[in-house]
Structure formats: structure tokens, C-alpha cells
Amino acid sequence: MGVFSETAGFLRSVEPSLMSDLAHNYDARIVTAILLLLILPLTYTYTSAQSHLARSSKRDVAEPPQVPYLVPFLGNTYAFVSGPAAFFATVRKTFKNIPARVLLGGQRMYLIPHGEHIQTLFKSSRHLNAEYTTIIAFRDALGLPDKELQELYADQSGIDTAPAPGYEHMEAQHRIFFQIHKHVHTHFAGRSLEAITSKFIESFSSRMLGEKAELQLGSQWSEQPDLHDLVRTEIFHAATEAFCGDYIFRLCPNLCKEFWEFDEVLPSLISGTPKFLNGKALAARAVLLKNIKTWHKFARESFDWNNAEAVHAEWEPIYGARIMRERQKMFKDMKTSEDGGASYDLGLIWASSGNVIAASFWCLFFILQDPALKEAIIEETTPCFRKGTLAFDSERLYSRPLLQSAYLETLRLSVAAPITRISRVPKFRLGKWAVKKDEMMFATTWVASRDTTFWNRGSVDHKTGKAEHEVDKFWAERFLEFEDDPRSGPVRKSDNATAEKKPLDASRLSRAKVVESGMQGYYYPFGGGSKMCPGRFFAKRQILVTVALMLRAFDMELLDAAAASKTQPCMPLTPVGTVRPNVKTAFKIRKRSQGPGRAC
Numbered sequence: 001m002g003v004f005s006e007t008a009g010f011l012r013s014v015e016p017s018l019m020s021d022l023a024h025n026y027d028a029r030i031v032t033a034i035l036l037l038l039i040l041p042l043t044y045t046y047t048s049a050q051s052h053l054a055r056s057s058k059r060d061v062a063e064p065p066q067v068p069y070l071v072p073f074l075g076n077t078y079a080f081v082s083g084p085a086a087f088f089a090t091v092r093k094t095f096k097n098i099p100a101r102v103l104l105g106g107q108r109m110y111l112i113p114h115g116e117h118i119q120t121l122f123k124s125s126r127h128l129n130a131e132y133t134t135i136i137a138f139r140d141a142l143g144l145p146d147k148e149l150q151e152l153y154a155d156q157s158g159i160d161t162a163p164a165p166g167y168e169h170m171e172a173q174h175r176i177f178f179q180i181h182k183h184v185h186t187h188f189a190g191r192s193l194e195a196i197t198s199k200f201i202e203s204f205s206s207r208m209l210g211e212k213a214e215l216q217l218g219s220q221w222s223e224q225p226d227l228h229d230l231v232r233t234e235i236f237h238a239a240t241e242a243f244c245g246d247y248i249f250r251l252c253p254n255l256c257k258e259f260w261e262f263d264e265v266l267p268s269l270i271s272g273t274p275k276f277l278n279g280k281a282l283a284a285r286a287v288l289l290k291n292i293k294t295w296h297k298f299a300r301e302s303f304d305w306n307n308a309e310a311v312h313a314e315w316e317p318i319y320g321a322r323i324m325r326e327r328q329k330m331f332k333d334m335k336t337s338e339d340g341g342a343s344y345d346l347g348l349i350w351a352s353s354g355n356v357i358a359a360s361f362w363c364l365f366f367i368l369q370d371p372a373l374k375e376a377i378i379e380e381t382t383p384c385f386r387k388g389t390l391a392f393d394s395e396r397l398y399s400r401p402l403l404q405s406a407y408l409e410t411l412r413l414s415v416a417a418p419i420t421r422i423s424r425v426p427k428f429r430l431g432k433w434a435v436k437k438d439e440m441m442f443a444t445t446w447v448a449s450r451d452t453t454f455w456n457r458g459s460v461d462h463k464t465g466k467a468e469h470e471v472d473k474f475w476a477e478r479f480l481e482f483e484d485d486p487r488s489g490p491v492r493k494s495d496n497a498t499a500e501k502k503p504l505d506a507s508r509l510s511r512a513k514v515v516e517s518g519m520q521g522y523y524y525p526f527g528g529g530s531k532m533c534p535g536r537f538f539a540k541r542q543i544l545v546t547v548a549l550m551l552r553a554f555d556m557e558l559l560d561a562a563a564a565s566k567t568q569p570c571m572p573l574t575p576v577g578t579v580r581p582n583v584k585t586a587f588k589i590r591k592r593s594q595g596p597g598r599a600c
């Protein structure tokens with residue numbers, strides 16, 4: 001009572017005008033609350049009705065329907081940030097094969113469904129601009145200076161040899177996207193690819209077992225806290241030496257640690273967090289850019305451009321791979337600043353190991369989870385190695401059916417590649433759906449890779465609907481086709497209720513064929529069209545070599561099967577490719593005495 005009478009006394013003592021102001025404000029708040037409560041269902045009803053009408057439109061050309069939402073301006077943001085994977089899956093379920101419009105943080109975007117429309121997108125590179133997201137990545141993630149950013153914004157000439165309409169007269173040195181694109185495509189294939197791969201293999205094997213190895217292992221078991229950590233250290237060293245030569249780690253001894261500190265803060269850099277709130281992330285990036293500039297300076301001062309042999313070498317110790325040297329010439333022609341060159345090269349260094357590390361981890365992890373599969377892969381790859389050594393016949397190793405199928409299946413499960421394009425033309429058509437010019441189109445590999453209507457799931461229990469090999473589970477044989485088994489292969493043919501379990505033995509595997517075609521629109525871990533990942537051939541070799549060499553060099557076992565079964569690839573809010581494991585993976589490891597290994 002005391003509190004109420006005190007309050008009443010206080011209210012009586014306040015000026016009448018103030019009282020009326022208070023009452024007025026109070027009313028205003030109630031009215032606002034009521035309006036807000038009404039606005040939400042009204043917005044939802046309106047956007048749902050609009051969406052329904054657009055989806056059932058009989059018009060020959062229509063704009064893709066909007067995914068309904070509750071809150072104006074924020075649109076679908078809340079649903080998206082609560083779980084991007086679930087959001088995309090729900091949109092697919094409702095909109096099926098129809099492109100859908102979403103509103104994320106006030107920005108309109110089209111979600112392009114997998115199947116025929118993503119294929120059209122990949123085939124229409126000439127009408128599409130994929131450079132915008134690259135600019136954002138250079139600006140936010142890699143810290144490209146303003147001068148170079150302005151040059152990128154000004155370059156709308158595209159990546160094709162023929163400049164996009166309206167840019168026919170642009171001078172070659174201003175066509176930066178075209179120049180970068182040309183370099184990566186030329187130097188990630190043929191002899192250049194062979195040289196980068198050889199250096200990767202040499203560096204990886206010598207670090208695994210040589211004096212430089214992070215873990216000095218013997219024949220006794222050694223327990224280790226995290227498989228991903230081991231894989232990432234080894235691959236990062238080998239890939240960076242393959243690209244940047246033998247000196248970069250001598251000049252920057254903490255490069256590996258500093259690189260992973262940068263990688264850790266990458267999502268916060270990409271999220272667009274204001275600079276004044278993002279000091280730690282910016283500092284991590286600054287350290288790395290300084291490292292790259294130290295290496296550039298050393299290479300500039302040490303490399304002899306008059307030495308024809310070095311100038312034409314596919315790989316030499318100072319600049320490393322030929323592409324890094326050729327890029328220096330390109331930077332000079334484009335008058336790129338030192339800071340700009342460092343940012344551009346940081347992008348390539350990240351690309352050369354970022355996605356491969358997580359993919360190699362997953363491939364190894366899935367194999368270690370299944371002892372029979374591990375034995376089958378060791379049996380399959382052993383004949384590729386020279387007796388008692390880690391030396392192998394690479395072509396033979398890259399063509400092992402089970403290893404390749406395990407690799408393809410790993411990418412199916414662990415890649416969440418964002419595919420982004422912007423239309424250059426006013427009404428870009430996906431079937432009857434017309435997309436507006438200059439608006440973002442987005443597609444993800446995640447939902448396509450898990451489409452139960454497309455992927456072979458083995459035999460299915462018709463009563464429960466449960467499948468022998470669910471789409472969200474690893475099945476090493478999914479990409480194998482056996483002549484005597486019409487149900488085999490990655491694509492669903494029929495859901496047989498019963499199936500005899502077949503062994504993973506060498507004689508059966510020798511009759512297996514790896515299937516990599518017939519999955520257009522459903523399997524695109526490397527994107528597609530002229531923007532398709534130029535590093536895909538190197539990535540495949542890195543992953544196969546890592547897995548085969550680790551299994552040959554070491555005995556490895558997961559320490560906690562129960563914990564391992566909870567390890568998941570989870571799609572993040574800002575996916576940049578292959579996703580990381582959600583927890584650490586403890587394992588034990590010991591050096592393996594090199595088995596008999598038949599010569600190839």
C-alpha cells in the first residue's frame with residue numbers, strides 16, 4: 001500500500017500539464033504497440049498473398065515471388081540468421097523449383113534453386129556479373145586499399161576475352177578481373193599444375209616424416225587433441241610452399257599461427273562489423289599483410305629477372321609457383337601498390353589451402369570412423385606406392401575408385417559454397433521468371449547436395465521411409481557404379497526395399513566406375529560457368545594425396561567414437577566454402593612401418 005499511496009501523492013504533486021503529457025505519451029505507446037501488433041500479421045498476410053499470387057501466375061514472364069515475412073524492412077532476416085540451412089531448406093520445400101525473392105537486412109536478393117535454374121545461371125556467364133562479391137571480399141576480408149578498390153569498381157568489363165558491351169575500348173591493364181582470371185586459369189593447369197602438385201607432395205611428405213614435422217612420432221601411440229589442427233598445419237605449410245616458395249616460412253616463422261588467427265576472424269571481417277568495433281580482426285589481418293610484404297620485398301631484391309631459366313621455371317624457390325611471379329609482373333603493369341599486391345596475394349594464399357584443409361579433414365575423419373573402409377582404402381592405394389616408401393605413382397593414385405568416391409562424397413557433404421551473380425541485363429530470364437538488373441542472385445550447394453529426390457540413398461524401408469544411406473550421412477561408395485548392380489551410382493533410380501550388403505574388397509572395387517557426370521544442377525562444389533573454381537584440379541590432388549599419405553605413413557584411430565559421432569559439418573551464417581567441424585576431434589597416431597607395397 002505504501003508504495004501506491006506514495007506514487008499517488010507524487011502524481012498529485014506533478015504539474016497538470018506534465019500529467020497530460022505523460023498520459024499523451026502513454027496513449028502514444030499503446031497506439032504504437034497496437035499498430036505494431038497489427039503490422040506484423042498484416043505484413044505476413046500481405047506478403048503471403050502476394051507470394052501465392054506470383055507463384056500461381058499464368059503470365060509468360062513474372063518476377064520471382066517473395067518469401068513471406070512478418071517484419072517490414074527486416075523481412076526474412078530473422079528466419080535466415082536463426083539457421084541458414086533450415087531457411088534454405090524451407091524455401092526449397094515451399095517454392096520447389098521457383099526462384100524466390102528474399103529481403104535480408106533491408107536488401108533484396110533472389111534465391112536460385114538447384115536443378116535447371118542453376119544450370120541456366122552457369123550457362124549465362126556472359127550476362128552475369130560475379131565480380132561484385134569478389135570486390136566485397138577484397139574490401140572487407142582482404143583489406144584491399146581504396147585505390148585498387150576504385151579500379152575494381154570501375155572495371156565492369158567482365159572476365160571474358162571480349163569485354164562486356166559498353167567496355168569494348170577499355171585498355172587491357174584496366175581490365176583487372178580479366179587479367180586475374182586469365183592468370184589463374186593459365187597457371188592452375190598443365191605443366192604449372194604438375195609443378196605446384198609436385199612441390200606440395202614433396203613438402204607434405206618431408207614435413208610428415210622428416211625433421212621439420214610438427215609431431216615427432218615414433219612407433220608408440222601418441223594421443224593428440226585435434227585432427228583438424230594437424231591437417232591444417234601440414235596442408236597450410238605444403239600449399240604455401242608450393243605457391244610462395246621456400247623462403248616465406250624462414251622470413252615469417254609464425255606465418256602458420258598468424259594465418260589461422262586471421263582465418264578465425266574472417267567471419268567477423270566479412271560480416272561488415274564497423275572498424276572501430278573490430279580492432280582484433282583488423283590487427284590479425286594487418287600482421288598477415290605485413291608478412292606478405294616482407295616476402296614480396298625479399299623476392300623483389302633476390303630474384304634475378306635476367307636468369308632465363310628462373311624466369312621460365314614452373315617453380316623456383318624465391319617466388320615459388322610461376323603464377324606468383326607472373327602476378328608480380330601483372331601488378332607492375334597495373335601500377336598496383338605494395339599494399340594492394342599483398343591483399344591480392346593474401347586472397348590466393350587463402351584460396352590455396354582454406355577450403356582444402358576442411359575437406360581433407362572430413363575425408364580422413366569419415367574414413368577413420370569406419371575401420372572397414374579405412375582398410376579398404378589402404379588396400380586400394382598400397383599398390384600405388386613404391387615398396388617401403390611414401391613415393392607413389394600419382395596418376396594411379398588419383399584414379400583409385402573408392403578413394404575418389406570418398407573424395408566426391410566428402411565435398412557433397414562439407415561444401416557450403418555461396419554462388420553469387422548479378423544480372424547485367426534488364427530482365428535476366430530463368431524460365432518464365434525475370435530477375436531485375438543489378439540485384440543479387442544467390443545459390444548454395446548445401447540444399448542441392450541433400451536433395452532426397454535426386455541422390456541415391458541405397459535401399460529404403462517403405463514403412464518408415466528410412467534409408468540405408470541418408471543424404472546427410474557419409475557413404476563412401478555413393479559415387480561408384482558397378483556393372484552388376486543397377487541400383488548403384490550417385491543418382492537415385494528406385495528405392496529398393498531390400499539389398500544384399502556387398503563387401504568393400506579389392507576384387508569388387510576393381511569393377512567399379514567412378515561417376516562424375518549426370519549430376520549437373522545438383523552437384524557443384526566448385527561453382528560453374530566461366531567463374532568455376534580454377535583451383536579444382538589442384539584441390540582434388542591435395543585432398544587425395546593428404547588422405548592417402550596420412551593413411552600410409554601413420555596408424556590413426558579416433559579416441560572417442562561417441563564424441564566423433566556428434567561431430568558435424570554445420571552451415572555457418574557466412575559460408576565461404578568447405579565448412580569446419582563443430583568440435584575438436586581427439587585421435588591417436590603412430591608411425592607405421594611401411595608395408596610391402598607392390599610396385600606400380
Ligand code: HEM
Nearest residue numbers: 351352355356359417525526527528531532533534535539
Ligand atoms: C575443396 C576445395 C575448394 C572448393 C570447394 C572451392 C570452391 C570454389 C567456389 C565455389 C568458387 C566460386 C565459383 C563460382 O562462383 O561459380 C571458387 C572460386 C575460386 N577458387 Fe576455389 N575452391 C577450392 C579450392 C581452391 C584452390 C586449391 C584454389 C587455388 C589454388 C582455388 C582458387 C579459386 C579462385 C582463384 C577462385 C576465383 C575464380 C574467379 O574469380 O574467376 N580454389 N572456388
